[in-house]
Amino acid sequence: MALRFAYIGCGFMGQKVHIPNFRAIPDVDFVALAEVRPQLGARVATRMGIPKVYASHLEVAADPTIQAVGVSAAFTQQAEIASDLLAAGKHVFMEKPMAVSVEQAERLLESSRRGGGRLMVAYMKRHDDGNRLGRATVAAWRESGEMGRITYARGHGFCGDWTNNLETPMDKTDEPYPPAPRVKPSWMPDEYVDRYLGYLQQYTHNLNLLRWFLGPTTDPGVPVGVRAVDFDDNGMTGVVVLNIGGVRAVLESGGVQHHRWDEHTQIFFERGWVQVFSPPLMARNVPATVQIYDGRRRETRETAGPWTWAFRREAEEFVKRVQSGEPFESSGEDTLHDVAAFEAIYRSWLHAKGAV
Numbered sequence: 001m002a003l004r005f006a007y008i009g010c011g012f013m014g015q016k017v018h019i020p021n022f023r024a025i026p027d028v029d030f031v032a033l034a035e036v037r038p039q040l041g042a043r044v045a046t047r048m049g050i051p052k053v054y055a056s057h058l059e060v061a062a063d064p065t066i067q068a069v070g071v072s073a074a075f076t077q078q079a080e081i082a083s084d085l086l087a088a089g090k091h092v093f094m095e096k097p098m099a100v101s102v103e104q105a106e107r108l109l110e111s112s113r114r115g116g117g118r119l120m121v122a123y124m125k126r127h128d129d130g131n132r133l134g135r136a137t138v139a140a141w142r143e144s145g146e147m148g149r150i151t152y153a154r155g156h157g158f159c160g161d162w163t164n165n166l167e168t169p170m171d172k173t174d175e176p177y178p179p180a181p182r183v184k185p186s187w188m189p190d191e192y193v194d195r196y197l198g199y200l201q202q203y204t205h206n207l208n209l210l211r212w213f214l215g216p217t218t219d220p221g222v223p224v225g226v227r228a229v230d231f232d233d234n235g236m237t238g239v240v241v242l243n244i245g246g247v248r249a250v251l252e253s254g255g256v257q258h259h260r261w262d263e264h265t266q267i268f269f270e271r272g273w274v275q276v277f278s279p280p281l282m283a284r285n286v287p288a289t290v291q292i293y294d295g296r297r298r299e300t301r302e303t304a305g306p307w308t309w310a311f312r313r314e315a316e317e318f319v320k321r322v323q324s325g326e327p328f329e330s331s332g333e334d335t336l337h338d339v340a341a342f343e344a345i346y347r348s349w350l351h352a353k354g355a356v
């Protein structure tokens with residue numbers, strides 16, 4: 001039976017990515033949209049042929065016929081929305097970051113336990129066919145031992161143009177944007193919150209990907225220790241040294257004026273490496289490119305998977321796993337490690353500065 005699905009928030013990610021993707025899945029009965037800006041909700045629902053528009057996510061939570069819900073909204077808001085839906089027993093697909101503090105993340109997990117809804121955090125890079133090939137190669141080398149042990153891992157992201165000239169339609173109105181709650185780690189001074197949110201929302205992708213390359217595909221996930229943090233005053237440009245499941249890993253972050261997208265993940269073994277270059281996020285049907293180097297044979301293999309879009313794949317995976325009951329690859333329990341790591345990174349940086 002088709003999954004009865006609703007979406008909350010028809011801003012950029014809703015209109016450009018998730019609503020079209022979920023509507024395209026044959027096993028989804030896309031029954032409703034919720035939007036607190038009523039004119040926007042009505043316009044998008046009409047254009048996309050969605051039968052029902054609700055005034056807020058609470059009305060979706062109260063609709064017993066809806067089984068699963070997608071959510072994308074402001075960084076501090078989306079966990080609050082997801083929490084209400086999980087408490088009402090809905091299965092939730094939510095955009096990253098899952099939460100902006102460990103306390104907010106734990107409230108979300110508590111709602112899931114209480115209400116019975118299951119949470120998948122939408123880390124689409126885990127569903128990119130190039131990243132999947134890269135991860136499978138790492139897993140095979142670890143199991144066989146043929147390439148020696150893992151000596152080092154890198155996540156690198158200097159960004160660039162992520163929208164890739166995506167020219168699909170987007171409805172807009174002049175209705176005011178709803179205020180987002182002021183949520184932050186309780187120990188963090190206010191003056192650092194914007195920098196923290198900027199860093200968290202971007203690099204949560206890269207840390208999550210490193211954890212997935214180096215750990216199991218489902219819970220309990222691999223935890224992260226923070227060894228050193230070196231940032232510019234913008235709280236973003238720099239490097240973080242981590243211990244991810246016993247492997248030394250660095251997270252290189254920054255920005256460069258760049259007409260393409262600069263992001264890669266690299267795992268070094270004693271006798272070779274796997275390196276995966278991400279496509280710009282909005283490039284439909286372009287997976288990551290994978291370079292596999294085998295030092296025994298002095299051989300480099302470069303390969304790209306079939307034409308697939310990570311965002312479409314993650315939506316399909318959510319639907320499949322809700323229906324089968326299989327665990328999600330980026331459950332709330334797994335993603336809690338990311339939230340905790342980002343708090344720890346900023347705590348370490350601010351402690352070294354004498355700011356906390």
Ligand SMILES: NC(=O)c1ccc[n+]([C@@H]2O[C@H](COP(=O)([O-])OP(=O)(O)OC[C@H]3O[C@@H](n4cnc5c(N)ncnc54)[C@H](O)[C@@H]3O)[C@@H](O)[C@H]2O)c1
Nearest residue numbers: 009010011012013014034035036056057072073075095096
């Ligand atoms: N995966 C990625 O690579 C990626 C890329 C870009 C953005 N994102 C994430 O997406 C999120 C932003 O999503 P967006 O672009 O859809 O946001 P947006 O701000 O453009 O739209 C959010 C919409 O939700 C509506 N809204 C707010 N509260 C509501 C409620 N209680 N009920 C119903 N509607 C409500 C707002 O009116 C707004 O229209 C961010 O958290 C960001 O991290 C992820």
